[in-house]
Amino acid sequence: MLVLILLALLAAQTELVGGLESGSLLLDLTQLAAGNVTRGTTTCVEQLRALHNAWQQGHSWALKAFDASGSGYHNLMLGNSLWLGNRWTCRALNEQLLQEFTQRQEQLLRQRAPFAHDYRVVYLHANSPWQLALTVKQPPLLHIGLCVPRSCDQPQLEQLLRQSLRHLERLALRPELVYTKQPEATGSYFAGPAFRWLLLLLSASLLLLLLGRSRLAGTSRYVACFDVATNWRRLWQPPAADHTPEIAVINGLRVCSASVLLGVHVVWYQFFSVHHSAQLAAKLTELAYLAGALEVFFVVSGFLTVSNFMRNDALQRSIASDTLGGNVRRFGRQLAQRYLRLAPLQLIVVLLSVLSFGYHREMSVFHLIEPLDELCERHWWRNLLFVQNLYPNKEMCCNWTWSLGCDMQFHIMAMLLLYMHTRYPQLVRRLVLMLLLANVLYTVLLQIVLDVPTTFEALYGIGDWLYTNPLVRMLAYLIGGIYGYAHARGLVEPFVALFPNKLAKCALAGVAVWLASRLQVLQLASPALVGCGFVLLRGAISTATAHLIWCSFRIDGCTRIYLCVAHLVIVLVFSVPLTLFFELPFNRLSNLLLASKIANGKEA
Incomplete structure (x- = not known):
């Protein structure tokens, strides 16, 4: 038998x-x-x-x-x-x-x-x-x-x-x-609107660059903004004495974080596009935790925004003494300057991405999972308004730029609070602490309501609520801003102020160890514990990043290696051409236009 x-x-x-x-x-x-x-x-x-x-x-x-x-x-x-x-x-x-x-x-x-x-x-x-x-x-x-x-x-x-x-x-x-x-390849590829827009933009930029080298550059300040030789010297010259000095450790943190995220996304896109093996899926779940390196960028942005503003005493006095209408105009000029610095480069990235995906749609033997070229034709305006992160990930044009939308929204919030701080400092400090506590409570409650699953594939389904949600991502920016404020005012390091003695630090370490032991078996962990662990991990990464920046002001020469890596990997390979031909000319042009409006207003 x-x-x-x-x-x-x-x-x-x-x-x-x-x-x-x-x-x-x-x-x-x-x-x-x-x-x-x-x-x-x-x-x-x-x-x-x-x-x-x-x-x-x-x-x-x-x-x-x-x-x-x-x-x-x-x-x-x-x-x-x-x-x-x-x-x-x-x-x-x-x-x-x-x-x-x-x-x-x-x-x-x-x-x-x-x-x-x-x-x-x-x-x-x-x-x-x-x-x-x-x-x-x-x-x-x-x-x-x-x-x-x-x-x-x-x-x-x-x-x-x-x-x-x-x-x-x-x-x-x-x-x-x-x-x-x-x-x-077919002829329809070159007949699309993205190719015509890119050709028009490149032609206009080339014309302006040629004019920047002509005699008109000496007679027109606007044309001089596109002088390649001048922009090349400005690109490499050290910051002036009246400007904020370069923080080498920030460059190093950016490079290291970008390298980690690049590695994660290579595995991510490979798994979603052409390599569907179980081996790569297991590797993806192991590398998913490295996506926490994204917190570094929000910490750096919050630190620089707040510290640069708080060190500018003349600007704070001008805001405190000006009228509401004058402050609104000044606020609008600052936002316009930041927007004109970021938008042209993002437009170039969107157009190049659309053309790249369109080319691969016709030439590649692989089926494109995400029709990015079609999404950008419908939703390009979301990227130009920096609100792409407020929409579902499946509808995003260039979905990897969602963090840029978050950062722009955080910058607007930070500038509003900083303007208020010139007149109501106590109120703003309390508001920031309330925002920090509300963000922690919101993140934990959101994961309880969503009943956060313990498997990677189920967690991916609610990624729009947790991963690209600006209300969740605000934690890192707030921590960076608090450290920037303390540094500019010469205060005690925020972590030391919050945990002043060994007993408080041991209590925090005990809570972390207890959470880690309960989360070892994820299937037995409740959504509340998962949410607390999630917040604690992101808070630890953000605080460690801010602490490293804080310490860099007290230790000389320890971050040169970071600066070398930054120049070799990012500046020399990616940043120089884009900054030289797009970001720097349009940044100079926007500054000149805004300065001209201010001068005309004073003359009137």
Whole structure:
């Protein structure tokens, strides 16, 4: 009896494996054409029959067509979906390739087909009960490369594929055709609005740069803003004595955080785009905690905004003595200056991203999970207004720029509080403390209400509420602002003021250890504990970052390594061209325009 059970299990396993065995979609397609199952006879059908007959007779050109087409249906459970074949082998049907390397078997690659072939990619829904389904993303489409006769246009090829797929009863996939694509560039790519806008913007910038080197630069201050030589010197010259000195540790923190986030996002996009294996999914969950490095940027921004304002005594006295209307105009000029510094560069990034995604949509063999070019055509204005983070992640244009929207909103809030501080300092300090406590309470209660799950894929589903939510992200900015205020006023470090003795520090460490021990088994942790642990971890990262900046003012020479890394990785590779040709000219232009308005107002 035991032997019979074992034989039955082996038979069932063999049947399952046989259902998922490797197969060729091109073979099924040519068999469909050869079996006269299709309605009518077209050039495409006739050439598919000729391809099938040539394959049966062993002609090398037919073997190349089948060799160039993908076959697979293996390892489907954990995400393999790419059976692309080889585009170069398909080209060998139309032209001679590798003549220098095929003298011994020249018939393999030199023999041409009697009719032209093209490389196409077929995208299918698997619809298999054996495919692992994740919440974080839709099941990946099957990517199958086909080398088919050029006479088979897209509508006819898709019609034949649907008929062929209906006859694949032996497969457990139950595949369903989504669409087909010929990965080649077309003229429509250069006719899009993004390409015209980028060409117009680059032409205008080039014209202004040329004018900046002409005689007009000496007669017009506005044209002089685009003088490349002057901007190059300004880019590398040290800060003036009346300006805030460069803080080397901040540059180092930015570089290190950017490098960490870059590594996380490389794995992230690889998992979502082309590599759906369980191994990469496990790696992604391990690296997800490194996304906490994003807190560094908000801490730095809050620290610099508050400390720079509080050290400018002349500006504070002017605000305190000016009228409400005058302060509103001054506030508007400062926001306009910041906006004109960031918006042109973000516009360039959006246009380049749209063109890049549009190019890959046509040329790449991969299916794009996020149609960024389509999203930006509909929602570009959200990025220019810096409100993209207030919308769901699936609707964001250039969704990696959500932090820039958060930072702009935090900057507006910080400037309002700083303006109020010139007249009501006690009230503003209490408001900041209330905002800090309210943010902690809001974050914990939000995770309790959302019943925060303990698995990564379930947590991803509520990412819009936690990850890009400015009300949650405010904690790091507030901590950075508090440290900046204490530094500018010469006060005691905020952490030391809050935990002045060893007993208070030991109590904090005890709470952290207790939370860590309870969170070791996430399945047994309540949403309240998860929320407290989440806030404590983000607060610790933010406080440690602010503490490092604080200490850098008291230790000389310890942060030179950070400055070297910053210049090598970011400044030399990315920042110099963009800053030289876009940010610096428009920043000078905006300052000049705003200064001219102020001068005209005084003259009136």
